[in-house]
Amino acid sequence: MTLATFAKDTRHAFAENPLTLVAVVIFTLLLLCAILGPSLVPYDPLMTDSNARMVPPSWQHWFGTDHLGRDIFSRVVVAARLDLGMAVTAVAASFVIGTSLGAIAGYRGGFVDQLIGRVFDTIMAFPLFVLAMGIVAALGNSVVNIIIATAIINLPFYGRYARAEVNVRRDAAYVEAARMGGNGSVRILARHIVPNILPPMMVQASLNMGWAILNAAGLSFIGLGVRPPEAEWGIMVSEGASYIFSGEWWTFVFPGMALVLAVFCFNLLGDGLRDMIDPRRRT
Amino acid sequence: MGSAIPSLIGVIIATFLLSRALPGDPAVYFAGPAANAESVQQVRESLGLDKSVPEQFALYVWDLAHGSLGTSLTTGQPVADDLLQRLPASMELTFAALIVAIVVAVPLGVFAAVRPSSFVDHFCRGTVTVAAAFPTFFVALLLVYVFYYLLGWAPQPLGRIDEIYYVAPDTVTGFYLIDTLLAGDSESFRGALAQLVLPTISLALFALAPIARMTRASMLTALGSDFVRTARANGLSGATVLFTYGFRNALLSITNIMGMIFSFLLGSNVLIEQVFGWPGIGAYAVSAVIASDYAAVQGFILMMAVIYVLLNLVVDLLAGLIDPRVRFEG
Numbered sequence: 291m292t293l294a295t296f297a298k299d300t301r302h303a304f305a306e307n308p309l310t311l312v313a314v315v316i317f318t319l320l321l322l323c324a325i326l327g328p329s330l331v332p333y334d335p336l337m338t339d340s341n342a343r344m345v346p347p348s349w350q351h352w353f354g355t356d357h358l359g360r361d362i363f364s365r366v367v368v369a370a371r372l373d374l375g376m377a378v379t380a381v382a383a384s385f386v387i388g389t390s391l392g393a394i395a396g397y398r399g400g401f402v403d404q405l406i407g408r409v410f411d412t413i414m415a416f417p418l419f420v421l422a423m424g425i426v427a428a429l430g431n432s433v434v435n436i437i438i439a440t441a442i443i444n445l446p447f448y449g450r451y452a453r454a455e456v457n458v459r460r461d462a463a464y465v466e467a468a469r470m471g472g473n474g475s476v477r478i479l480a481r482h483i484v485p486n487i488l489p490p491m492m493v494q495a496s497l498n499m500g501w502a503i504l505n506a507a508g509l510s511f512i513g514l515g516v517r518p519p520e521a522e523w524g525i526m527v528s529e530g531a532s533y534i535f536s537g538e539w540w541t542f543v544f545p546g547m548a549l550v551l552a553v554f555c556f557n558l559l560g561d562g563l564r565d566m567i568d569p570r571r572r573t
Numbered sequence: 574m575g576s577a578i579p580s581l582i583g584v585i586i587a588t589f590l591l592s593r594a595l596p597g598d599p600a601v602y603f604a605g606p607a608a609n610a611e612s613v614q615q616v617r618e619s620l621g622l623d624k625s626v627p628e629q630f631a632l633y634v635w636d637l638a639h640g641s642l643g644t645s646l647t648t649g650q651p652v653a654d655d656l657l658q659r660l661p662a663s664m665e666l667t668f669a670a671l672i673v674a675i676v677v678a679v680p681l682g683v684f685a686a687v688r689p690s691s692f693v694d695h696f697c698r699g700t701v702t703v704a705a706a707f708p709t710f711f712v713a714l715l716l717v718y719v720f721y722y723l724l725g726w727a728p729q730p731l732g733r734i735d736e737i738y739y740v741a742p743d744t745v746t747g748f749y750l751i752d753t754l755l756a757g758d759s760e761s762f763r764g765a766l767a768q769l770v771l772p773t774i775s776l777a778l779f780a781l782a783p784i785a786r787m788t789r790a791s792m793l794t795a796l797g798s799d800f801v802r803t804a805r806a807n808g809l810s811g812a813t814v815l816f817t818y819g820f821r822n823a824l825l826s827i828t829n830i831m832g833m834i835f836s837f838l839l840g841s842n843v844l845i846e847q848v849f850g851w852p853g854i855g856a857y858a859v860s861a862v863i864a865s866d867y868a869a870v871q872g873f874i875l876m877m878a879v880i881y882v883l884l885n886l887v888v889d890l891l892a893g894l895i896d897p898r899v900r901f902e903g
Binding site: 408411412413415416417418419420421423424425426427428500504507508511512513514524527528531534535537539542543546549550551553554557558 | 705877
């Protein structure tokens with residue numbers, strides 16, 4: 291795909307589905323929050339203020355304050371780094387490991403293929419969120435383990451796809467040619483086969499991001515991984531939930547909406563990316 | 574059957590590995606925070622942790638075969654009893670959500686496919702995209718805030734039935750909706766139903782998206798196929814073409830995504846039970862995780878996985894009933 295046709299496809303995708311443009315704008319905003327968050331916000335996200343507890347949204351506190359008087363707007367903005375960071379790391383890890391395992395399985399076949407396939411099957415035999423809970427419970431309650439758990443439950447999606455795609459290309463003419471040219475297996479896989487299956491895998495990754503965010507936030511919602519007073523959307527929703535019966539809605543609505551926005555953005559981006567890369571699969 | 578048994582074996586090995594993956598000495602974890610050296614040693618022996626790994630695994634399988642999942646630290650009861658006692662609450666919620674999701678999503682998808690690019694189609698796409706972005710626990714909290722706190726339509730989100738006003742039914746099936754009907758107690762039935770509405774909607778909402786999307790896509794494929802054109806050309810009525818020729822063929826792709834739907838429903842159950850104080854196995858597992866009650870956590874994971882494998886088996890059998898070709902390939 292040349293750069294010119296890519297640009298054309300991009301323009302077409304935006305014209306066809308203007309929502310993709312919206313998603314790009316939200317994405318830029320989220321990225322800004324994640325990178326510059328702490329220096330953008332008006333208050334220290336951890337600073338408590340006993341004189342300003344449970345203040346409803348106002349000009350001073352756009353999203354109000356929580357039970358310790360912390361500014362919710364500042365916390366929501368700063369939390370972007372942790373939430374997106376967890377999801378990106380987890381998706382990147384399962385992308386790299388899953389693709390490698392799947393590619394090896396598809397290329398080698400035989401026993402290795404069966405063994406790797408069994409591992410993927412076993413992961414898929416669990417309800418995935420439940421398995422993630424179990425992994426965090428077993429490895430210990432920390433942010434790193436949330437990332438590991440999210441990466442493990444996503445492995446099969448990349449692994450199975452890579453396996454199937456590599457398997458059909460294993461004996462393709464250009465692979466035979468590369469083999470005749472004296473290239474080793476690793477080089478053939480890395481330089482000749484995997485680059486061909488990358489574009490659809492990247493679409494999968496961007497569609498996966500939203501799900502990874504939901505998964506990580508769900509785990510911290512039930513009290514796993516992220517610990518207070520750390521600012522993270524899932525745990526903020528969970529802290530705010532205690533005040534629902536006294537009507538302090540802002541404590542959970544704003545962090546919750548941040549989650550919705552982020553997931554919505556990645557889902558749309560994934561759809562848009564798919565339209566760009568594979569025009570045939572447009573629905 | 575072909576896929577269920579290897580899956581079960583995989584699940585048992587994986588849960589065994591998870592329980593032995595605890596950092597440090599598993600016996601210390603299983604004995605709990607209040608244990609002393611003596612009770613840790615006792616736990617080590619009772620779990621067989623002083624034996625070799627293959628022996629430990631054999632012991633683990635032996636215990637499982639006898640229905641033993643160990644003893645919970647927090648309740649002091651056998652984990653298997655705890656889980657079985659709470660299982661109906663979770664299953665009632667899961668099945669209610671599944672039924673609601675299917676009853677709403679399938680007609681939505683069919684309508685959208687019959688009239689592509691119509692208002693219904695755009696509405697369907699829009700809601701599906703938006704619904705997919707809402708975390709279930711957040712939807713649940715929003716619903717509680719609006720329908721309990723602001724409007725007062727829903728009862729307080731504390732469990733399966735308000736025991737101040739209603740009597741919990743005698744346990745027959747463990748499903749309150751069925752048990753209250755069996756007891757002929759329509760008051761309590763209404764009470765149980767009222768408690769069930771919000772958690773069911775929260776859980777069903779996320780499952781809607783994939784079902785509606787898949788129904789629409791597979792109906793479009795079926796309706797665009799040659800056999801549907803032939804059926805139309807032969808003058809069959811619109812309804813016959815739509816349901817007998819279109820829908821029956823589309824059903825197979827819908828059953829294909831049921832595995833994913835169940836995976837999602839069983840996982841999100843944990844979050845929903847947390848919000849609604851639902852006394853199911855998800856809430857039990859969350860408190861077990863928080864209290865480092867490992868036997869209970871392992872038991873929960875194993876039970877969930879077994880249920881999930883069995884549900885997938887049922888789906889496979891249904892797929893065979895819907896499409897005889899699946900049976901021959903199987």
